[in-house]
Amino acid sequence: MVTDCGPSFTKCFLTLLNFVFFFSSSAILILGCWLYSHKESFMTLTQLGLENQHVQLPTEVAKTIQEINQPLALEQLAHGLLYLGGFVFLVSMVGYCGASKESRFLLVLYSLFLTVIIGSQIFLIGITCAYRYEVERSTKSLLRSSLENHFSVGEKPNAVSLAWNFVMAEFQCCGVDNYTDFQRSRTFLDTRSSHQMLPPACCILNQEQYPPYFEPEDSNCLTAPTSYNSFFLKGCYDKLFTRILAHLNPVLITIICLVTLELLAIIFALCLSKAVDRDLRIQEHEKRNKNRKKKKKTMAPPPKEVCQSPPAYVSQPSEHVSFLPVASAPEVLPSVPPPSYFKYGN
Known part of the structure; x- marks a missing residue:
């Protein structure tokens, strides 16, 4: 720890x-x-x-x-x-x-x-700065794809439709470029009423009911949009981009x-x-030191040997040394007088 x-x-x-x-x-x-x-x-x-x-x-x-x-x-x-x-x-x-x-x-x-x-954030920022125009085209293509494949009208809209409705109502715009984007939307064409050209959010809405309801003030706006009852010629992309630039510093x-x-x-x-x-x-090092000290304490000193050997000044015979037997004293012969000298003749 x-x-x-x-x-x-x-x-x-x-x-x-x-x-x-x-x-x-x-x-x-x-x-x-x-x-x-x-x-x-x-x-x-x-x-x-x-x-x-x-x-x-x-x-x-x-x-x-x-x-x-x-x-x-x-x-x-x-x-x-x-x-x-x-x-x-x-x-x-x-x-x-x-x-x-x-x-x-x-x-x-x-x-x-x-x-x-x-790394992903820096990569996205770098790509956006380096390829600004390509990013703008890709963003426009993505927004158009969301309109063409997911936007619908009716009593039970999906999340994409709700997001687009609130964007168009708040920014007073219609589609990515204009209302013609909805003419290429398969889901919009399948769910619209007869002769409907654009969704209600593109019209000038009744402020007493919005939000949450998207009710146009002019009922003819859905089938005959004009610049007086709708925003059918104003795209949302430019307004979104302008709003982002206006709030770029907080972002x-x-x-x-x-x-x-x-x-x-x-x-x-x-x-x-x-x-x-x-x-x-450090803990491992201290643990090793403790183990070493513990081992030294637990080790008993060697027993003292009782000295059985004779003193140092007494010489001990070696096992490998053989001694010759001690000779006995010679026998003492009786004294014999020295031999006399014989004289032969005079």
């Missing part, structure tokens, strides 16, 4: 940050599961809350929620919430467990996740703050991982 001031601060920061995202993503997942499995109960509860004023909301917000409260729109919203909540839940869970449990593997994995996210500040927060999380995760590795090495 880290005990220094710096690693302890990084641990607290990562734990708190990921706990906030973990709690938020859990709420998003629960809401997405509820909408996906029991959207009827959600619709009923929302309707009762708005009618009985159990939840005090502004009038425009309440009307907007009432308009969005449609089965198909809620089902598509549930898919988006599940995807977003699942991804944020996974990343935040890895970061929270890695910081709280001081797991080097989870901290490194968390850093890799954030690195991929930051850039938000992106910079988000990237800065992600970079801080990566740096803190790597620093905490390094501190955990250092503490583990």
